[in-house]
Amino acid sequence: MSGGTVDPAAFRQALGHHPTGVALISSTHADGEPVGLIVGTFTSVSLDPPLVGFLPTRDSASFAAIRKSGRFTVNILAHDQEHLCRALSRPADKRFEGLQWSPSSNGSPVLPDVVCSIDCSLEACTPAGDHYFVTGLVESLEIHRPVAPLLFFQGGFGGFVPGSFVAPSDAIVAESVQAVQYIRDGMQRLAHAAHGEVTAYAKVTDHAVAVATVAGPDVPTSTILGSKWPLTPPFGEVFLIGAPEAETEQWMNRARTAGEELLRISQERLDHAHKHGWAGSYAGDTRDTLLFPALTEYGVDGVTPAKQREIQEMLRAAGEDLRPVDLDPEKQYEGASLVAPIRNRHGRCELMLRLCQIPPVSGARIEVLADELCRLTREAEKSAFQV
Ligand SMILES: Cc1cc2nc3c(=O)[nH]c(=O)nc-3n(C[C@H](O)[C@H](O)[C@H](O)COP(=O)(O)O)c2cc1C
Known part of the structure; x- marks a missing residue:
């Protein structure tokens, strides 16, 4: 479907002015191999019941595997983990190469030193244009390192500096x-x-x-x-x-x-x-x-x-x-x-x-x-x- 009267480049440029966090949505294939994708669309959705959400592209093979598993873990990356984000942006079959991880309570990969991890069961997957809006029911969560998160803004990575600094x-x-x-x-x-x-x-x-x-x-x-x-x-x-x-x-x-x-x-x-x-x-x-x-x-x-x-x-x-x-x-x-x-x-x-x-x-x-x-x-x- 075309984007109506909005030019896609203008859409991307304008929306790039809105900063996002960076999270790895992880799970495993049936054989236990890790699968995941980096998203900038992770968000908290509801407190009661506790729901979180993210938006994968409809043609994401990694998301198809996550959907099949019916569960995932959100890894919130820290400001000093840009290198992890880059590694996890490699082609899907090489994404976890050389990376350490441990299984979360639902068996999905948790990377070392992430800010926090949130274990979810997949609740709903609603088509939203060329993406899905996926919600997950939060089953457990853990703050590993309460440091500034990694942020994505205007096509570049950075961190958060409080005004009081x-x-x-x-x-x-x-x-x-x-x-x-x-x-x-x-x-x-x-x-x-x-x-x-x-x-x-x-x-x-x-x-x-x-x-x-x-x-x-x-x-x-x-x-x-x-x-x-x-x-x-x-x-x-x-x-x-x-x-x-x-x-x-x-x-x-x-x-x-x-x-x-x-x-x-x-x-x-x-x-x-x-x-x-x-x-x-x-x-x-x-x-x-x-x-x-x-x-x-x-x-x-x-x-x-x-x-x-x-x-x-x-x-x-x-x-x-x-x-x-x-x-x-x-x-x-x-x-x-x-x-x-x-x-x-x-x-x-x-x-x-x-x-x-x-x-x-x-x-x-x-x-x-x-x-x-x-x-x-x-x-x-x-x-x-x-x-
Ligand atoms: C900072 C950043 C944010 C991203 N946000 C999303 C997102 O919200 N949804 C998405 O589908 N892909 C997003 N991507 C791209 C995915 O990480 C991934 O490369 C793409 O979905 C292809 O995944 P696949 O190999 O599983 O098909 C983002 C990439 C980066 C670097």
């Missing part, structure tokens, strides 16, 4: 602003000596927020205080110096979704930053006129999967320009930007200094400026955090 972020910014007070004179001196701009950025969840900036004489300030850009790979590697492994892993996972080339560049930049203790970028034009304005806008409007794709496309196009560079002391570098981390008393980097807007200079001079920048970050660490 803004409060600790404010605390981080306040602490960072205080730390920068100690090195304000030093920042000013460096900005003068380098004929550039020195800006301090605080790490607030997965964004860098400009908290202080000073510029040398006749250097136009390009940074708006409070502006933020997302720490989207390959950027933000400096914040990972001294970070717990899980944080680095999270950043690398984000790099993975950006494709092979950006993954390689991100790893190279991370290695480079670890080796030198600071990072430099010399793709002034691409970075300042194209990437940074787009990233800043992305930081203001919020991170949505659609915007993320747009930025990743831009980063992919920038490709080579983002590779870390081994400086040649004799060569002139245009549009250099140097960043160095400031570690807090826990050894974590939640603040960094960036020197930019400098005129073309030699590789040897950049090394000197980077030394100065690192001296300044150490001064901040000593004065503010007694590190």
Whole structure:
């Protein structure tokens, strides 16, 4: 049946703005082999009697098998289980390959570490356009891990961040602003000596927020205080110096979704930053006129999967320009930007200094400026955090 006067693409696009949870509906074939499908249509239906529902496509072979079994278990996936969702989106015969599971009270697969599992007997299966509306009578349920669920929105995966999380972020910014007070004179001196701009950025969840900036004489300030850009790979590697492994892993996972080339560049930049203790970028034009304005806008409007794709496309196009560079002391570098981390008393980097807007200079001079920048970050660490 055709969709009346509604264009299917417009339908999908508009409905994609509605977020959904992600659940695995599982059961077993008569021979005990697992069967299941990922749905974004799982919903609670009724309290008395306790009913839940979901909508499989009418041509789903996996649902046909579930229907035959007359029972199923709903596995609510957690925010850190995108990899499971991807595995379970493979062709039906490979879906459970390499996955661990244990049988629920009705024998259907329950995956490890899901948020909760709900065991049901199949109650009704009502045709609804090209889908069925399936209801299940809940027979038992168990919360395994009360963490944020995996969400699907605008064709991408994400998690839920409660609004009240803004409060600790404010605390981080306040602490960072205080730390920068100690090195304000030093920042000013460096900005003068380098004929550039020195800006301090605080790490607030997965964004860098400009908290202080000073510029040398006749250097136009390009940074708006409070502006933020997302720490989207390959950027933000400096914040990972001294970070717990899980944080680095999270950043690398984000790099993975950006494709092979950006993954390689991100790893190279991370290695480079670890080796030198600071990072430099010399793709002034691409970075300042194209990437940074787009990233800043992305930081203001919020991170949505659609915007993320747009930025990743831009980063992919920038490709080579983002590779870390081994400086040649004799060569002139245009549009250099140097960043160095400031570690807090826990050894974590939640603040960094960036020197930019400098005129073309030699590789040897950049090394000197980077030394100065690192001296300044150490001064901040000593004065503010007694590190
Ligand atoms: C996030 C997400 C949500 C999905 N939601 C549904 C859904 O609600 N209903 C559905 O039939 N398929 C949904 N699918 C697709 C199924 O997981 C599955 O690939 C498709 O139904 C084919 O299944 P089959 O191999 O059993 O025929 C979704 C896939 C993803 C990744």
